[in-house]
Amino acid sequence: MKYHSAIIGAGSAGLTVAIGLAGLGKQVVVIEKNHVGGDCTNVGCIPSKLLIHLANDAKDLTTSEIFARVRAKRDELRDEEDHWLKSQENIKFIKGEAKFIANDSLNVITETETITIKAENIIIASGSSPIIIPIKGLPIERTLTNENLFDLENLPKHIAIVGAGVIGCEMAFAFNKLGSEVSLIDLAPRILAPLEPEVAELILNRLESLGVKVYTAAKGKFYDQSSNNLVLDSNGNDITLEKVDKVLLAIGRRPNLDLDLEKAGIEYDRRGIPTNKVHETNMENIYAIGDVDYEPSSAFTHSANAQGRRLAQKLAFPYLPIGREPTYPSAVFTSPEVAQVGLTLAKLKQKYHEKLIKTERFELAKTDRAFTQDLKEGFILIHALRLTGRIVSATIVAPNASEMIPILSYAVNNKVSMYKLSDLVFPYPSLSEGMKKAADSFKFATLANLKNELGVYLRYRLAQAKNEELSG
Amino acid sequence: MKYHSAIIGAGSAGLTVAIGLAGLGKQVVVIEKNHVGGDCTNVGCIPSKLLIHLANDAKDLTTSEIFARVRAKRDELRDEEDHWLKSQENIKFIKGEAKFIANDSLNVITETETITIKAENIIIASGSSPIIIPIKGLPIERTLTNENLFDLENLPKHIAIVGAGVIGCEMAFAFNKLGSEVSLIDLAPRILAPLEPEVAELILNRLESLGVKVYTAAKGKFYDQSSNNLVLDSNGNDITLEKVDKVLLAIGRRPNLDLDLEKAGIEYDRRGIPTNKVHETNMENIYAIGDVDYEPSSAFTHSANAQGRRLAQKLAFPYLPIGREPTYPSAVFTSPEVAQVGLTLAKLKQKYHEKLIKTERFELAKTDRAFTQDLKEGFILIHALRLTGRIVSATIVAPNASEMIPILSYAVNNKVSMYKLSDLVFPYPSLSEGMKKAADSFKFATLANLKNELGVYLRYRLAQAKNEELSG
Numbered sequence: 001m002k003y004h005s006a007i008i009g010a011g012s013a014g015l016t017v018a019i020g021l022a023g024l025g026k027q028v029v030v031i032e033k034n035h036v037g038g039d040c041t042n043v044g045c046i047p048s049k050l051l052i053h054l055a056n057d058a059k060d061l062t063t064s065e066i067f068a069r070v071r072a073k074r075d076e077l078r079d080e081e082d083h084w085l086k087s088q089e090n091i092k093f094i095k096g097e098a099k100f101i102a103n104d105s106l107n108v109i110t111e112t113e114t115i116t117i118k119a120e121n122i123i124i125a126s127g128s129s130p131i132i133i134p135i136k137g138l139p140i141e142r143t144l145t146n147e148n149l150f151d152l153e154n155l156p157k158h159i160a161i162v163g164a165g166v167i168g169c170e171m172a173f174a175f176n177k178l179g180s181e182v183s184l185i186d187l188a189p190r191i192l193a194p195l196e197p198e199v200a201e202l203i204l205n206r207l208e209s210l211g212v213k214v215y216t217a218a219k220g221k222f223y224d225q226s227s228n229n230l231v232l233d234s235n236g237n238d239i240t241l242e243k244v245d246k247v248l249l250a251i252g253r254r255p256n257l258d259l260d261l262e263k264a265g266i267e268y269d270r271r272g273i274p275t276n277k278v279h280e281t282n283m284e285n286i287y288a289i290g291d292v293d294y295e296p297s298s299a300f301t302h303s304a305n306a307q308g309r310r311l312a313q314k315l316a317f318p319y320l321p322i323g324r325e326p327t328y329p330s331a332v333f334t335s336p337e338v339a340q341v342g343l344t345l346a347k348l349k350q351k352y353h354e355k356l357i358k359t360e361r362f363e364l365a366k367t368d369r370a371f372t373q374d375l376k377e378g379f380i381l382i383h384a385l386r387l388t389g390r391i392v393s394a395t396i397v398a399p400n401a402s403e404m405i406p407i408l409s410y411a412v413n414n415k416v417s418m419y420k421l422s423d424l425v426f427p428y429p430s431l432s433e434g435m436k437k438a439a440d441s442f443k444f445a446t447l448a449n450l451k452n453e454l455g456v457y458l459r460y461r462l463a464q465a466k467n468e469e470l471s472g
Numbered sequence: 473m474k475y476h477s478a479i480i481g482a483g484s485a486g487l488t489v490a491i492g493l494a495g496l497g498k499q500v501v502v503i504e505k506n507h508v509g510g511d512c513t514n515v516g517c518i519p520s521k522l523l524i525h526l527a528n529d530a531k532d533l534t535t536s537e538i539f540a541r542v543r544a545k546r547d548e549l550r551d552e553e554d555h556w557l558k559s560q561e562n563i564k565f566i567k568g569e570a571k572f573i574a575n576d577s578l579n580v581i582t583e584t585e586t587i588t589i590k591a592e593n594i595i596i597a598s599g600s601s602p603i604i605i606p607i608k609g610l611p612i613e614r615t616l617t618n619e620n621l622f623d624l625e626n627l628p629k630h631i632a633i634v635g636a637g638v639i640g641c642e643m644a645f646a647f648n649k650l651g652s653e654v655s656l657i658d659l660a661p662r663i664l665a666p667l668e669p670e671v672a673e674l675i676l677n678r679l680e681s682l683g684v685k686v687y688t689a690a691k692g693k694f695y696d697q698s699s700n701n702l703v704l705d706s707n708g709n710d711i712t713l714e715k716v717d718k719v720l721l722a723i724g725r726r727p728n729l730d731l732d733l734e735k736a737g738i739e740y741d742r743r744g745i746p747t748n749k750v751h752e753t754n755m756e757n758i759y760a761i762g763d764v765d766y767e768p769s770s771a772f773t774h775s776a777n778a779q780g781r782r783l784a785q786k787l788a789f790p791y792l793p794i795g796r797e798p799t800y801p802s803a804v805f806t807s808p809e810v811a812q813v814g815l816t817l818a819k820l821k822q823k824y825h826e827k828l829i830k831t832e833r834f835e836l837a838k839t840d841r842a843f844t845q846d847l848k849e850g851f852i853l854i855h856a857l858r859l860t861g862r863i864v865s866a867t868i869v870a871p872n873a874s875e876m877i878p879i880l881s882y883a884v885n886n887k888v889s890m891y892k893l894s895d896l897v898f899p900y901p902s903l904s905e906g907m908k909k910a911a912d913s914f915k916f917a918t919l920a921n922l923k924n925e926l927g928v929y930l931r932y933r934l935a936q937a938k939n940e941e942l943s944g
Contacts, residue, residue, distance in 0.1 A: 046840065049845075073844075301900040303897065305897075326896075368549075372525055374525065403872050404876075410896055425774050425801065425881070
C-alpha cells in the first residue's frame with residue numbers, strides 16, 4: 001500500500017498536516033521518535049508557560065510541587081493528544097525513527113522491527129534540538145537544556161542560563177520568581193538579539209532590578225566541580241560565578257536532519273532544508289515545514305501550525321491557489337511580555353531606504369489604563385512607510401502583549417495604514433489605546449508637513465523602485 | 473468678541489473638541505460647572521478602575537488606605553488636566569454654569585458674576601448624572617451614587633447595589649474583593665441587560681461563586697433605620713437584606729439638560745438631544761456630543777472622545793467629508809472582563825433575518841493558553857453573516873478582554889470576514905487564538921455545506937434587500 005502522505009514528526013507542524021489530510025479522507029502515516037505533541041507540548045511552550053504561570057500565581061505550592069504540577073499537567077495534555085491521534089480514522093501512527101531509502105520511501109525503525117513505507121508525498125516535520133556547546137568540567141548531571149529542564153525535582157539555588165534569547169530570558173524570569181539566584185550569560189553584546197534594541201534595554205533593566213545578574217559578551221569557560229564555581233570569559237577576563245548548581249544551555253536550536261536525506265537527494269545544510277513558497281524541497285513531493293525548514297520564521301508553534309495548514313490545503317487541493325506565506329507574529333513570555341510582527345528596524349533598513357521609514361514609539365505609561373494600574377513601563381513601537389503610512393512592523397512590550405498584537409499583525413499582513421489605525425476607536429481605558437496614539441502622532445506629523453513628506457517619499461520610493469527594477 | 477466655539481462641559485467630549493480646535497488656532501471658550509475632566513476623571517472610569525486595581529493588587533493596604541489612594545491618584549490626574557487646560561493658548565476656561573440666552577449666546581453664572589458669551593458654534597457636552605430613585609426611609613448619608621462613592625473613608629460592611637448594569641457589576645466585584653458583603657439588585661429579570669445573555673450568565677455565576685447575593689426582578693421597597701435592614705420587593709414578596717450600611721444607586725444616567733435649551737430653540741427629550749450624522753442639533757451651529765447626545769452609543773469615554781475628534785474636524789475643515797460614525801467597542805471591567813463591539817444577537821435579528829446570522833462561540837478553556845493558565849471560563853462569541861462571513865458583532869469574556877477586542881472592532885468596522893480572520897496567525901499560546909478557532913469553525917462548516925449555505929443566503933438576503941427597497 002502506498003500512503004497519500006508520510007509525515008515525519010508528530011509536533012505542531014506534522015500533526016496539523018496529518019489532521020488536515022486525514023479529515024479530507026487521505027490515508028496518512030505519522031512517524032514520531034519521541035512523544036506525540038513534539039517539543040511544544042513536551043519540552044517547550046506548554047511546560048514553560050505552565051512554569052511561568054505557576055511561578056507567578058501558585059503561592060501556596062512549594063517549588064518542588066510546582067515542578068511536579070508542571071509535569072502532571074504536561075502529561076495530561078500529552079496523553080490527551082496521544083489518545084486522540086491514535087483514535088483518528090485515516091491516520092496510522094508509528095513510534096520509531098524514520099530514514100529515507102528513496103525519494104518515495106522510508107524505513108521506520110521501531111523497538112521491534114524495521115518497517116518500509118511508501119508514500120506519494122513525504123513531509124519532513126522532524127523539528128529541532130537544542131544546540132549543546134559543552135563547558136569544560138561541567139558534569140552532565142548539572143547540565144540542563146529544555147529537554148530535561150522540566151524533569152527538575154528541586155529548585156536550583158543558583159542557576160546559570162547560557163543564552164539570553166527568548167527561552168533564556170523567559171526562564172530567567174521564571175527561576176527568579178521561583179526563588180533561584182539567576183545568572184544570565186550571552187556571547188552577544190546584548191540580550192534578545194533578534195528583537196528591537198529598545199526591547200532588550202527594557203527587559204535587561206527589568207531583569208537587573210529583580211536581581212538577575214546579566215553577563216553579555218561573555219561565555220562559559222570552565223566549571224570547577226570542587227567549588228561548583230562557573231568561570232566565564234568576558235573579553236579575555238575571567239568572571240567567577242559562585243556555587244552554580246545547574247547550567248541551562250539555551251544557546252539556540254539545530255534542525256533534526258538525521259534522516260538519511262541524501263538517499264532521497266534532498267538538499268540541506270546545517271541551517272535546515274530550503275523550501276519554496278509551497279514548502280516543497282528541491283525534490284518533488286517532498287516537503288519540509290516547522291523548525292526543520294530553513295527559514296527562521298518557521299520556528300514557532302503557530303508558524304509550524306500555519307505551514308501545516310497551508311501544506312494540507314496544497315496537498316488536498318493541488319489546483320487551488322495558495323497565497324503568500326504570512327508574516328508571523330512572535331511572543332516572548334517575559335514579564336512584561338513582548339510581542340512582535342514584521343522585521344526589526346535594522347532589517348527593515350535593508351529592505352527600504354531608511355528615509356522611507358517613520359517610527360512611532362508610544363509609552364504605555366501615558367495611557368490612562370497604565371495610570372490606573374500603576375504601570376510604569378512598556379511601549380508600542382510601530383514602523384510605517386512615510387506618507388502612505390503603511391504599517392510594516394510593530395513591537396509591543398506590555399503585560400499582555402501577546403493578546404494585544406493581533407490587530408497589528410492584521411495590519412502588517414493586510415497593508416493597513418496609520419491613518420486607518422488612527423480612525424479605529426479603542427475601548428477606554430486600555431493599553432491598546434497607545435496604538436491609536438502612535439498612529440495619531442504619525443498622522444498629525446505627516447499632515448502638518450505634507451509637502452516635505454511627499455517630496456521625501458517620491459525621492460526615495462522612486463529611487464527604490466528603480467533599484468528594484470535594475471536588480472530584478 | 474465672538475468665539476469660534478463655546479463648549480459646555482470639560483469632560484472627555486468637550487475637552488477633545490476644545491483641544492482639537494485650539495490646536496488649529498481657533499479661539500474657544502470652555503465652560504465647566506464642576507471639575508475639569510468630567511465624570512470620567514473625577515467620579516467615573518478613573519477612580520473606579522483605580523479602585524478595581526487596588527482591590528485586586530494592593531494587598532499591603534487597608535481598605536481605608538485604598539480609598540485614600542484612589543482619591544489621591546484621581547486628584548493628581550485632575551490637577552494635571554486642570555493645569556494643562558488652563559495653560560493652553562486659544563482656550564479660555566470659565567468655571568460656571570452655562571445657560572442659553574439665544575442660539576449664538578450663553579450666560580455663564582460664576583461664583584461672582586454672570587458673563588455673556590457669543591460664539592459662532594456652541595457645543596453641548598454637558599454629560600449626564602446618575603438617576604436617583606429614592607428608597608423610602610433610606611437616609612441621605614447612607615445613599616451612594618458614583619458621585620460620592622469615591623469619598624468613602626471606610627469600607628461598608630454590607631453594601632447593597634441597586635442596578636446590575638455595567639457600573640453596578642463592576643462595583644460588586646470591587647467591593648466583594650475589598651471584603652464587603654455585597655447584595656446586587658436589579659429590576660430586570662437578568663443582570664447586564666445591554667449585553668449578550670451568555671455574558672450575564674457567566675458573570676452571574678462568577679458573582680454568586682464569590683458570595684455576592686444577586687436579586688433580579690427586584691427593587692428596593694423601604695429601609696428601616698432602626699435595624700438597618702433593606703427590604704426588597706420581588707414580585708410582591710418581601711426580601712429582607714440585613715444590616716445594610718450603604719446603598720449604591722447605579723440605576724442609570726440621565727443627560728444634563730438644565731441649560732435653558734428652549735431659549736435657543738433646541739429640541740430634546742428626557743433621553744437627550746437628538747443630532748444628525750455630524751452631531752448637529754436641530755439648530756444650525758449648535759452641536760451635542762457625549763452622554764448628552766440621544767444615542768446610547770455615545771455614553772462611553774472613548775466614544776465621547778471619538779465624537780469630539782469628528783466634531784473638531786468638521787468645525788475646522790467644514791468642506792472635508794466626514795465619514796460614517798464608527799461602531800464603538802465597549803468594555804466592562806468585571807472579573808473576567810467583558811468587551812463587545814456591534815449589536816447583541818437579539819438586536820441583530822431586528823436588522824437581519826435570523827437565518828442570515830451564523831453564530832460561533834469558542835470556549836477559551838479549549839485554548840492552550842487557558843490550559844497553561846488554569847483558566848476555566850470565558851469565551852469568544854462572533855456573529856457573522858452567513859456565506860459571506862462578514863463579521864457583524866462580537867463579544868469576548870476573558871481576563872483581558874478589553875485588550876483583545878481591537879482586532880474584532882476593526883473587523884466589524886471594516887467588513888472583515890471570518891475567512892480573513894481564519895487566515896490570520898495568532899501568537900501561540902494566546903487566548904486570542906480562540907478567535908481564529910471560531911473563524912475556522914465558520915469556514916469549515918460553510919465550505920462543507922456550500923450549496924445549502926448559498927441557497928439560504930440568496931433566499932433571505934434577497935428577501936431582505938426587497939424589504940429594504942419597499943420600506944426605504
